[in-house]
Amino acid sequence: MPNDQSDVWWLEKRTALLEIAKHNLNAYVYNLDSVRAAAEKILSLNSVDRALYAMKANFNSDVLRTLADSAIDFDCVSPGEVQHLVDVLPELDKSRILFTPNFAPREEYEWGIEQGIQVTLDNLYPLQAWPEIFNGQRLFIRVDPGEGQGHHEKVKTAGKQSKFGVSRSEIDELVRLTEKANATVVGIHAHSGSGILDPGNWRTIADELVKVAERFADVTVLDLGGGIGVPEKRGDAVFDLDALNKRLAEFRSKYPKYDIWLEPGRYLVAEAGVLLTHLTQVKSKGDMRYVGVSTGLNSLIRPALYDAYHEIVNLTRVNDEASESVTVVGPICETGDRFGTDRLLPPSHENDVILIGNTGAYGQVMSSRYNLRETPPEITI
Structure with a gap:
């Protein structure tokens, strides 16, 4: 379906925007109804068990409150993001936070564990160098699905040219290290890029993740990441959420033991x-x-x-x-x-x-x- 710009929200609210511009030389303006509508679309996917907002996309306090009220949970990549989220939403249950640092110092992983939030590892190094801090912990592991997707090379987050994720060639060593550290892997995570328009991308990721998940008896979650594209130009097609839902439903019928999570960021805001x-x-x-x-x-x-x-x-x-x-x-x-x-x-x-x-x-x-x-x-x- 073409993207009809004639009914975009900013045309409907043109008068209000022009009034804001009278008092501000420059300003970012966010329409919270649009945020709610995007959240509702994601939550309508009955093949998805949980949606987490990648809050690095926009950490405006009103946006965060709107998403939390809409039953969207949160993916954070730094202690600063977690702390900001908790400051804005002090009543937020910490089970609604996934903490996914990347090439971070030891102290950040220790901090995440102390906070009682779910920690994700995306490299073998923490298990090799600091195994004692993961003793008895339940971990998510971010793996590299092998091929990045997205609208620009700098937003592709998989493949050997990307710094993210444990490569598939390292899975045997990952099994050995988690067992040695007495850590339990409960979730397998991937994210292949941003601005992806092919609904089949997430089915492909799921097919890759399940191969890794089957190596760990306690895995219950496959987190397929985000990257859902949004229309950029007049006439662009909107992302086909129904097709995504269908492909993931097919996967779930084959692998019913796993919960499916998504991490939309840009799509929501x-x-x-x-x-x-x-x-x-x-x-x-x-x-x-x-x-x-x-x-x-x-x-x-x-x-x-x-x-x-x-x-x-x-x-x-x-x-x-x-x-x-x-x-x-x-x-x-x-x-x-x-x-x-x-x-x-x-x-x-x-x-x-x-x-x-x-x-x-x-x-x-x-x-x-x-x-x-x-x-x-x-x-x-």
Whole structure:
């Protein structure tokens, strides 16, 4: 089904967004109804036993509360994320947290165990170097399914070029080390990338994980990770959740002893967020026309880092014909400080409100004060 941009939430709430822009030069705005709707879609998958939000995507407090209230649990990758989650949600049962550090120091694994949260290992080294801290512990193991997927090489999180996961060639040693450490493996985990549009990807991962799970008698959970893609451009198809549900249901009928978990991050929050900014200047250089805005890659680094596409519209003149091809750039002193190239906008003027879409994930959380420019505030509606 094509992605119909005519009914996106930010058009319905245009008046409210323009009012926010009157009081903020730049701002991230998150629509909590959109977050709830995405959570409801994930939770409707009857082949999935549990969904955990990869909170590195967006740790805004209102977003976290909304997801928790929607019965979404949480995957954290650092003690800081866990502590922030607990600060925001002090009544949250710690059984709803999965802790998955990567190349972290010994102290982080000890801390996770002391906190009573489920810890995931994605390398043999902790078991080789610090086996005593895992004595009697119930562990998840992240394995490398062998092939990464995603919209850019830097978001593929499997395969030998990726730092993540225990390789399949190390499984025999993993069995030996967990037995020697007196640790019990209860879950097998993988994550192959981000922005994946093929529903068959998660069935493929499940088929790989079950081969590892069968080596450990106490495994009850297969965590298939996240990476569900969201539409980027007008006309893009939405991800086929029904097809995903069907493929996982087929797997479950074959392997009913295992619970299936997913870890959506961007899927739950990307479309819920927009970045509002203001047009500052325009410039022509030969046949190139530049539109400058009041924030840059310090606020949204995904286009520079991943060549990520984000919809860009002139919210002030959204009903005018988009007749000019422009490159949208920010004020940061880097050639790569551009949000989009060859984008169609209507004739635009200083102080027009420019909206950058699908910025609810990996936007504010990856921002910085590069060039000593402030990052945008976050506002929820």
